[in-house]
Amino acid sequence: MIERPRVGVYICHCGSNIAGVVDVAEVAQWAGGLPNVVISRDYKFMCSSLGQELIEKDIQESGVNRVVVASCSPHLHEPTFRNACARAGLNPYLFEMANIREQDSWVTSDKLEATKKAKALVAAAVSRVAHQDALNSLFVPIDPNVLVVGGGVTGIQAALEIANSGHQVYLVEREPSLGGHMAQFDKTFPTLDCSACILTPKMFDAGNHKNIQLLTWSEVEKVEGYIGNFTVTIRKRARYVDESKCNGCGVCQEKCPTKVVDEVFEAGLGYRKAVYVPFPQAVPKFPVIDRENCTFFKKGVCKICQKVCPTGAIDYEQQDTLMTVKVGNIILATGYDLFDARRIPQYGFGRLPNVFTSLEFERMTNAAGPTGGKVVMRDGVTQPKSVAIIHCVGSRDRNYHNYCSAICCMQSLKFAHLVGEKTGADVYQCYIDIRTPAKAYDEFYQRIIKEGVHFVRGKVAEVTDAARGPEEAGKTIVQVEDTLIGKQRRIPVDMVVLSAGLQARADAKEVGKKFGISCSADAWFIEKHPKLDPVATMTDGVFVAGACQGPKDIPASVAQGAAAAARVLSIIGQGQIEIEAATAIVDEESCVGCKECIASCPYTAIEFLEDKQKAHVVEALCKGCGTCVGTCLSKSIKLRHFTDEQLVAEMIGAMQTMKSFETVEV
Amino acid sequence: MKYTYFPGCSLERNAAAYHISTLAVTQALGMELVEVEDWNCCGATEYVSLNLTASYALIARNLAQAAKNTETRELVAPCSACYLNLRKCDHYMAQSPALAEKVNQALAAGGLAYQGGTLRVRHLLDVIVSDIGCDAVAAKVTRPLKGLRIVPYYGCMIVRPGYAGQTAFDNVEQPTTLDTLLTALGAEVVPFSLKAACCGGHMTQISEATGFELIRRLVKAATDGGADLIAALCPMCQLNLDAFQGPMNKHCKTNYHMPVLYFTQLLGLALGMDAKPLGIGSELVDARPALAKIGVAVPLAEPAAAPKKPKRDDKSLPMPRMSGV
Numbered sequence: 001m002i003e004r005p006r007v008g009v010y011i012c013h014c015g016s017n018i019a020g021v022v023d024v025a026e027v028a029q030w031a032g033g034l035p036n037v038v039i040s041r042d043y044k045f046m047c048s049s050l051g052q053e054l055i056e057k058d059i060q061e062s063g064v065n066r067v068v069v070a071s072c073s074p075h076l077h078e079p080t081f082r083n084a085c086a087r088a089g090l091n092p093y094l095f096e097m098a099n100i101r102e103q104d105s106w107v108t109s110d111k112l113e114a115t116k117k118a119k120a121l122v123a124a125a126v127s128r129v130a131h132q133d134a135l136n137s138l139f140v141p142i143d144p145n146v147l148v149v150g151g152g153v154t155g156i157q158a159a160l161e162i163a164n165s166g167h168q169v170y171l172v173e174r175e176p177s178l179g180g181h182m183a184q185f186d187k188t189f190p191t192l193d194c195s196a197c198i199l200t201p202k203m204f205d206a207g208n209h210k211n212i213q214l215l216t217w218s219e220v221e222k223v224e225g226y227i228g229n230f231t232v233t234i235r236k237r238a239r240y241v242d243e244s245k246c247n248g249c250g251v252c253q254e255k256c257p258t259k260v261v262d263e264v265f266e267a268g269l270g271y272r273k274a275v276y277v278p279f280p281q282a283v284p285k286f287p288v289i290d291r292e293n294c295t296f297f298k299k300g301v302c303k304i305c306q307k308v309c310p311t312g313a314i315d316y317e318q319q320d321t322l323m324t325v326k327v328g329n330i331i332l333a334t335g336y337d338l339f340d341a342r343r344i345p346q347y348g349f350g351r352l353p354n355v356f357t358s359l360e361f362e363r364m365t366n367a368a369g370p371t372g373g374k375v376v377m378r379d380g381v382t383q384p385k386s387v388a389i390i391h392c393v394g395s396r397d398r399n400y401h402n403y404c405s406a407i408c409c410m411q412s413l414k415f416a417h418l419v420g421e422k423t424g425a426d427v428y429q430c431y432i433d434i435r436t437p438a439k440a441y442d443e444f445y446q447r448i449i450k451e452g453v454h455f456v457r458g459k460v461a462e463v464t465d466a467a468r469g470p471e472e473a474g475k476t477i478v479q480v481e482d483t484l485i486g487k488q489r490r491i492p493v494d495m496v497v498l499s500a501g502l503q504a505r506a507d508a509k510e511v512g513k514k515f516g517i518s519c520s521a522d523a524w525f526i527e528k529h530p531k532l533d534p535v536a537t538m539t540d541g542v543f544v545a546g547a548c549q550g551p552k553d554i555p556a557s558v559a560q561g562a563a564a565a566a567r568v569l570s571i572i573g574q575g576q577i578e579i580e581a582a583t584a585i586v587d588e589e590s591c592v593g594c595k596e597c598i599a600s601c602p603y604t605a606i607e608f609l610e611d612k613q614k615a616h617v618v619e620a621l622c623k624g625c626g627t628c629v630g631t632c633l634s635k636s637i638k639l640r641h642f643t644d645e646q647l648v649a650e651m652i653g654a655m656q657t658m659k660s661f662e663t664v665e666v
Numbered sequence: 667m668k669y670t671y672f673p674g675c676s677l678e679r680n681a682a683a684y685h686i687s688t689l690a691v692t693q694a695l696g697m698e699l700v701e702v703e704d705w706n707c708c709g710a711t712e713y714v715s716l717n718l719t720a721s722y723a724l725i726a727r728n729l730a731q732a733a734k735n736t737e738t739r740e741l742v743a744p745c746s747a748c749y750l751n752l753r754k755c756d757h758y759m760a761q762s763p764a765l766a767e768k769v770n771q772a773l774a775a776g777g778l779a780y781q782g783g784t785l786r787v788r789h790l791l792d793v794i795v796s797d798i799g800c801d802a803v804a805a806k807v808t809r810p811l812k813g814l815r816i817v818p819y820y821g822c823m824i825v826r827p828g829y830a831g832q833t834a835f836d837n838v839e840q841p842t843t844l845d846t847l848l849t850a851l852g853a854e855v856v857p858f859s860l861k862a863a864c865c866g867g868h869m870t871q872i873s874e875a876t877g878f879e880l881i882r883r884l885v886k887a888a889t890d891g892g893a894d895l896i897a898a899l900c901p902m903c904q905l906n907l908d909a910f911q912g913p914m915n916k917h918c919k920t921n922y923h924m925p926v927l928y929f930t931q932l933l934g935l936a937l938g939m940d941a942k943p944l945g946i947g948s949e950l951v952d953a954r955p956a957l958a959k960i961g962v963a964v965p966l967a968e969p970a971a972a973p974k975k976p977k978r979d980d981k982s983l984p985m986p987r988m989s990g991v
Contacts, residue, residue, distance in 0.1 A: 345840030351857070462839075464859040466887040 005036040005130040008064035009122060010055060012046035012071035014101055019044075021105040023115045027070070030119055034126045039064060047077050052084040059088035066132070068125045070098040070118065075529075091134035093581060093641055098125040120657040127653025131646045135581035140620050142228040143328035144572045147172065149220055152180020153199060153554060154546030155333035156206045157561030158568075163211035165569055170325050171206060172234055173216040175264065177282035178203045180335055184265060184359065186366035186373065188554055189414040190444035196368070200281045207283035217288055221322065223515055224604075226621040227541030228328045228577055238318040240289035241275075245313035248285030252305035252314065253277065260293045267338075267359040270370030275305045275314075280368060289314075329541045329568040332525065333561060334511060336502040336547040339394030339401065346462040347393065347498055353378035354476050355463055355496045358411060365418050375422045377495055383423045384494035388478045389415055390460045391431040395501030403522060405501035406551040409435045412499045413445055416453045427453045428491055430460045430480050438555065456491070458483045463496050502551040515542050516603055524550045535564040538623070539603070540577070543567055582641035583622035584629060588614045590636040597628035597637060667797060668738040670785075671699035672728060674748040675707050676901035680909075681745070683945025684901055687930035688744050688790060690944060694806070694937050695798050699742070702732045708751040711867060722765065723772035725755040730778035733785055744790040744930070746823035746900035753787040789824055791899050791929065792835040795843045800850040808938035810852025813959050816932070817856045817893040818844040819884070821903040822864045838862070844929060848897060851936040856891040860884055865903040870910055878914040881906050885914070885922045894956040895925040897932055904928060904949075911951050925953035935962055 009031045013019035024042040032040035039058050043051050046069055058064045067090065069081050074097045082092035098121040108114040144167045148159045151173030159171045177183070183203075185195040207214055215234055222233040241252075258274035265278040272278070274294040277287045295302035296316065306314040338359050341349035348355045354377050356364070367373035377384055389412045395405040409431065416427040434455075436442040449455070458481040467473045468490070475492035482489045504523035505511065512519045517537040518526050525544040528536040535543050545560035546552060552560070571577060584605075586597075593613040598606045605621035606628060608614075617628070617637075626639045669692075677685035692699050705728050713721040729752060732741045743749040759766040760782025770779050794803065825838045836843045841862060845855045860883060869877030884907060888896050898904040908926040915921055926949060934944040941947060941957070941964040954964045 345837055348859070351840070352859075466859040466863075466883065467890065468883055468886070 003065055005066045006038045006062075006064050007034075007036045007066040007068060007126055007129055008055065008058045008062070009034075009037055009040040009068045009126060010046050010051070010070070011040075011042040011100075011118075011122070012051070012069065013042065013044045014071060014105075015045070018071070018101050018105045018118075021108060021111055021114045022100060022118045023111065024118075026115060027100075027118045027122060031122050031126065034123060036066070036130050037126060038062065046071050047080055052080070055081065055084045056088040059085065059090050065090065065094065066129045067095045068098060068122065068129050069095070070100045070122045070125065072101040073099050073103075091136075093135040094129065094132055096125045096129040096132065098122050116658075116661055120654045123657040124650045124654035128646050128650035131643070131649045132641065135640055137581045138579040138619050139576045140226070140228045140579060141576045142572055142574065143230075143326055144168070145170070145325065145327040146568055146572075147220075147230070147232055147325065147327040147330045148333060149330065150180070150333035150335055150546070150548070151175075151178035151206070151214075151216065152333060152335050152546065152557075153182045153202070154335070154557040154561035155180070155331070156202050157558045158331045158333060158545055158565045159206055159212055160202065160209065161562050161565035162568060163206075163209045167211060167569075167572060169209075169212045170232075170234070170327065171212050171214050172218050172220055173214075174219050175278065176217050176239075176276075176286075176288045177278050177284070178206060178214070178216065179279070179282070181359075182554060183279060183281075184267065184366070185362050186369070187414060187418065189410040190440045192414070192417070196281060200283075203281065203283040214284060215323075216284060220514065223330070226605075226618070227571070227579075229620070230327050230330060230541065232325050232327060232330070234323050234325065236321045236323060238291075238320050239286060240291070240314065240316055240318050241286050242313045242315045242318070243284070243286050245311045246286045246309075247311055247313075248277075248287075249310065250277070250287075251308045251310065253287055255304050255308045257302070257304060258293055258295050260290070266370055267357065267363050269356075269360045269363045289316075329543065329571060330515060331543045331545055331561075331564045331568065332511070332515060332517075332548055333544075333546045333557075333564075334505055334508070334548040336551065337505050339405075339500040339503050341393055341498045341500045343400065344393060347390065347460070348463040348465070348476070348496070349498055352463060352465050352476055352496075354384075354494060355498060358408070358415070358497060358499045361415055361497045365415075365422070373422070375419055375425075375495075382494075384419075384425050385423075386426040386428070386491075386493040387419045387423075387495045387497060388428040388430060388463075388476075388491055388493045389497045389499060390463070390478070391429065391499050392459070393498040393500045394503070396432060401501055401503060401522060403551065404435065406435075407553045408499040408501060410441055410444070410553065412497075413448045413453075415497055415499075416448050417451060420451055420453070425494070428456055428478070428493065429453055430456045430458060430478060430491075432457070432459055438553070456480055456482050456484075456489065458489075467492075502547060505548065508548065515539070517542055517544070524548070535560055535567055540579075541571070579620050580624060582624040582639065583619045584617045584624065584626070584637050584639045586615050586617055587636045587638065588612065590634050591615055592634050592636075594633060596631050596633060600627050600631040602627065667696070667740075668698045668700065669740045669742045669793065670732045670735045670738060671701045672705060672708075672732065672741060672743045672748055672752065673701065674743060674745040674901075675710075676745055676747075676905075680905055681901035681928075683948050684744055684904070684928045684930060685945075687928055687934050687944040690939060691794075691930050691933045691937060692790075694934075694939070695794065695803065697793070697798070700735055700737075702728060702741075703734065705731055708745075708748040710747055710751075714751070714754075719765070719768050720772075722755050722758065723769045725751050726759065726769045726773055726780050727776065727778060728752065729756060729785060729787075730773055730780040733780060739785050740793070741785045741787050742790055742793050743787065744899070745902075746789065746821055747902060749787065749789045750823045750826060756782050756785060756787050758782070789835070789899075791824065791843060791847070794933075795847055796835060800846050803847065803933070804850040807851055807936045809936055809960065809962075811848070811932060811936050811960055812852045814853045814956065815856050815892055815894045816848050816853045817858045817888040817891060817896045818848055818861060819858070819888075819896050819898050819903060819907075819926075820844060820862050821898070821900045822862055824899060825862055844897065844899065847929065848932070851932060853932070856888070856893045858887065858891060858893075860887050865900075865906040866910075867902060867906075870906065870913075874917065877906070877910070878917045881910055881914045882918050882920065882922075885911060885924045886920075888924050889922055893924065894959060895927055895953060897929045898926050899929050908950050923951060925949060925951045925956050927953055935960070941965070 011024045011028045028042040085095045100118040148171045159169045163169045218236045221235045224231045252275045256273035256275045259271045262272040275289045291297045363369040394400040436445045460480045472492045478491040508523040516539040543564040545564040546557035591614045709721045866877040866880035931944045
């Protein structure tokens with residue numbers, strides 16, 4: 001038997017946010033006269049405990065069986081009011097929210113108009129709620145294993161937090177070793193502590209943790225399933241080194257006759273062998289053979305590494321292997337790429353020998369790097385007497401990236417200090433603005449100013465070798481407008497360092513698609529909420545942390561790694577998870593099995609039942625976006641909680657109200 | 667391939683060598699150039715700054731005339747200023763209906779009309795590099811410019827028309843198409859940071875010191891780079907670097923000697939043509955020592971006869987003095 005709807009309407013003042021513009025008392029009084037409405041109230045803060053108790057009391061004592069709250073966006077408080085209904089024994093899907101703040105009071109200045117609009121929105125919700133059905137949420141169990149993608153400092157942090165709590169972690173890294181960008185640095189700002197000294201213990205812990213299965217030189221190939229129940233296929237690329245035999249002695253690397261430029265770890269500034277571990281503290285210690293450059297793979301002869309290996313670990317026959325793991329949650333910590341400074345030809349990188357990128361410079365200052373930590377010009381021996389550091393290369397530039405890369409100011413200040421310390425050279429910082437917003441950062445800036453670094457405020461126009469006079473001969477000249485003195489300056493220096501910005505990984509969009517999450521226009525992964533849910537994504541069970549979500553320094557990345565781990569642990573702790581009941585459902589009677597919906601679903605939530613030749617929505621995967629409903633040619637898919645009937649009722653409620661105002665005015 | 671050809675005023679005067687070498691090499695490369703009928707000045711760099719609508723009408727008249735050739739929609743200009751003006755006018759007429767209406771009102775007086783976007787305005791270098799292709803050019807080279815160290819100088823205008831939705835045919839800051847072409851001709855291209863720097867335009871007429879300094883930078887950088895000569899592709903650039911090199915030397919107390927030839931002249935030489943029909947010999951900074959490196963002998967130009975001084979006629983009457991205005 002269908003109960004007659006008895007609707008309770010609650011108009012929230014939200015302090016003065018709503019009540020300052022909308023005549024809330026008038027709206028409440030007016031709503032009392034709408035069909036099915038038995039109670040209509042206005043209240044200062046509906047989200048407060050007292051406000052919620054008001055709803056609960058009316059449900060229990062006055063027989064209210066449908067609830068409409070007119071307040072803020074459902075993004076904020078829909079769960080709050082649904083829970084209030086549930087506490088009073090009312091199915092939460094019999095609740096409807098009218099947004100009279102973001103969609104009305106905040107964007108309407110005319111009080112009369114705002115009040116009219118509030119009435120229309122409330123009428124729409126009242127009309128809709130009468131047609132809503134009680135729905136039951138689905139609960140799915142959570143697999144406690146976790147996949148962490150990316151073995152930089154963020155991924156390591158996340159993996160360790162989860163592993164320490166006793167859960168199994170699969171840590172997948174594309175490169176031969178853990179460490180990421182942080183392993184390339186020598187010093188970290190603002191404390192100037194040794195990057196390797198603080199990172200390598202964590203790398204070692206992650207590599208030897210009993211709960212972490214380390215998969216380096218590996219990539220995720222396929223992801224299926226949904227929160228709590230993902231099935232992930234990982235490709236473990238052939239190392240051509242048998243990990244069970246290798247003892248990491250490094251003889252193969254030492255004797256290998258093929259030397260190639262290391263574009264990854266040494267950022268193109270140094271060499272490595274064809275069989276190599278990228279750096280001495282690499283985790284794991286096992287080398288890989290770079291098939292592209294190995295003489296044996298290219299010409300069929302050499303095998304020197306095999307001859308010299310004391311444990312017989314070299315295996316040229318090794319093949320890629322695919323492994324499948326089951327996990328309940330996934331953390332993506334895939335990091336960033338450096339902006340390619342060649343894209344700004346007027347800065348001369350790649351053309352003028354003594355122009356370096358920030359990552360090259362990081363390697364140069366690293367004691368284990370190609371120059372042994374000496375700051376030298378491209379000839380490898382001469383110490384520069386003057387160095388210019390150019391900020392915002394590729395960042396805050398509408399030709400490349402509009403955003404600020406967040407780390408470059410501090411990094412440039414660090415470079416200035418290191419140049420001074422290592423060479424005593426004059427340092428020029430060419431900046432647009434200096435941004436030092438975190439703890440102890442501005443103090444570091446003050447310190448660098450005191451060290452006597454020259455700060456030139458202006459965007460560099462060009463870096464050139466075309467000397468105008470003898471004082472510029474043989475120098476690299478920085479042409480810049482010094483906006484503080486209002487003059488064009490030409491600064492002849494020995495070395496230029498381009499503080500190149502951070503950009504999303506070249507394959508970020510592809511990776512995002514693989515894991516079912518989306519990217520911003522700049523290809524950073526999009527978080528669920530920029531402030532209140534910064535590490536979750538719109539796909540439940542998939543989290544993002546570190547620089548893959550946007551430019552970030554080490555402290556922020558580590559914090560996000562730990563935050564993502566905490567979110568995952570909280571889900572694991574629940575044991576099972578509630579899935580939104582507003583999902584699509586296929587009417588198998590009329591489904592013709594055309595599979596159009598399967599292609600349209602952005603969450604791969606629709607499967608095809610081969611036996612019945614019908615489409616079927618996997619509820620745990622469905623996000624209720626409704627794309628399939630619009631796609632279905634035979635009108636066989638219905639979206640629960642967003643049925644045609646409900647939506648039409650909502651529109652009629654709004655339109656009738658608006659129309660009634662017109663008549664009054666005439 | 668057929669093209670409508672807009673030579674521009676310079677190519678009829680100071681850049682006559684560019685004109686004849688262009689006609690010679692395009693013919694050798696199998697391009698058919700049909701000159702725009704009854705064309706007029708493009709307004710150069712000045713008129714646009716004085717009266718926008720009138721200057722666009724001036725340029726659009728050329729576009730309207732060129733569009734009469736219905737066999738091709740490609741309009742090619744060897745002069746960078748003409749190229750920039752024609753392309754700019756075409757683009758803004760397509761973008762702004764208000765401008766197009768005004769310009770067309772003016773054109774209507776002469777029974778003409780032009781719709782922005784009808785033609786594709788291109789520079790000669792773009793056409794040779796993109797349509798003919800450096801490989802095809804290289805295949806026709808019979809006298810490689812081997813041993814000749816050449817600075818590829820683009821100037822500032824050729825790379826500029828990068829309007830939204832359209833891209834320039836080369837990089838704005840560090841273009842490379844001329845480098846590739848010269849390499850295909852067998853020359854050694856000198857790395858040159860000032861490729862797209864300004865030659866000074868008309869600065870020598872406005873502020874000598876400024877103009878000479880801009881010229882000096884270019885000539886100095888080319889000399890420092892060990893170049894034998896500069897390859898230019900714009901009459902303005904060639905004029906500044908060649909004709910004003912002497913006055914610049916005098917002003918700056920320097921003694922540079924850096925010949926400047928049009929890229930079409932070098933292209934012609936590489937294709938085996940003689941120097942004279944390419945207009946070589948008319949440059950003021952002698953290119954003969956450089957060209958001797960590739961075995962090209964340039965006949966000495968007949969010294970121009972000194973203009974006869976008008977005989978003074980003692981019976982003539984004095985001119986009236988102008989006082990005041």
